[in-house]
Amino acid sequence: MIGVAVLGSGAIAADHVSAFARVGGVEVTHVVGTDLARARRIAALAPGCRAGTDLGDALADPAVTGVIVCGRTGDHPARALAAIAAGKHVVIEKPPARRLADFDAVVAAARTAGVRVMVGQTTRFQPAVRTLAAAAAAGEVGTPRLLHLAWYVGHVWPGGWNSWQLDPAASGGHLVHNGMHPLDLAIALLGDRPERVFTRGWCTHAPGMPTPDSFHVTVRFAGGAVALAELSYGLRRPGDMLRRMTLTGETGTLAHHTAADAALGGTPVTTPPASVADALYHQAVHTADVFAGRAAPLITLEQSRAALATALAAQRSLEAGAPMEVTLDA
């Protein structure tokens, strides 16, 4: 049995608990949060799961094989280091840190302790992304040259104006907080080292937002490939979703659009398109395999480091209004 402790009591922590509760051979043992009432509500999603506010209690439990680090980005490195010191395997929610040096410290500690660490880039587990990535890896397009990702959703920020995600000082900025998703995928699909980024960001609805709800990033790679990653949380209706991917190569093109999915009509209920649905469950299955030593992490630490460095550079580009070199040096 793989024991999993979830550190955090926000919305994504609840999603992780629900996902792991469906994975055979996994027991969610602990939910640890600063708000005990909220932690209890989340723990109730998995049979036998205990809620608490003391990280040490969960890490001292020998039934815990690995931990899922959620919560505020600034807390990720310290929580991961504590788990590693206790000999637990770790999945860190993206972004793993606000600074590259903090991520490097986590990686170094994990290597010394001999435990596995993976960043939870959930989009990599979306069915359409997995299919497109497998086709690209199989050489279906030859050498990839240009990637275009357009991911738009209708979104309401939890916490309103007090949401920590809106505060660049707390989240690292939107390019770091959510930009890591498409940047990680671009790095994985193009299999190359990002060199330079240029970002434009804008607010679709509320001009006074301290961070843009939408942005696009151009990325230049060392081997000559380029990518455009667009992310918008500015669709008008919560739950609306438009996601498309186009990867062109020397001999072929891969393309996907959520509009090709079956859609529910005649009801105000919105459901996720099948091409993106259940990604967190698929990530949980993979995480269990990684914690058990049955699989190597799909998301490598090198890719995550490059994605974080690229996201940090993209955030600097947004703030400066100028292209930025991606610094991968320690």
Next chain:
Amino acid sequence: MPDPMPDPMSHAMPDRAAALAAALGRVRADVSPALAAPVRRARAWVDAGHLGLPRSVNVECLNGTLGDAVDLARALTGCEPVEVYAEGTATGLVASLLMTHGVVASLVVADAPGLSSITARLIGSHAHTEIDLAAPAVRRHGPDGMRLLPAEAAPGEPTAAAPTGGSPGYTLHDAAIAADTTAAAHQSIATGQPVAVPQEAPHDGHRQRPGQPR
């Protein structure tokens, strides 16, 4: 029939502005995809206020040209390019445009083996829309594969209007903006910096060259 001019809008040809200058006095015979029915319909939605104020637009031209993409961004938003940043690869480019009124555009132009398409996505303050220049269409399937049968008339108004003295829907002024933006994009690729797109001079009607101070 007006003299046809070669289509110098290819992303592989940076001196579009020079080619255009040589063609002054002629009327373009080719038709911009900006005049296609789906584009005009979406622009009518914008003008009717259905999308609120346009905030961003993305145009993807697979086996199209950067000029096409610029035309579409302008046609959909009614805004003009102000600054461009671009990155190029052997088979295409991506461009980030700042347009008037703070509207942002992203353009993707690529050689895409096996797939020719022009699509665009427009997000406004109150709604969004997506258009495909190949839609609406009826799909005809047969032994030779699939073929699209357009369900709307192909654009033809500008070429029909010019010989009879009517006002073309796509003018040399439009072509010059596409050309200058293309030239600015190539200058950006060469320098690795954002480049200002020349703006119409207020009195003499001449456009400043890319990169010149405004």
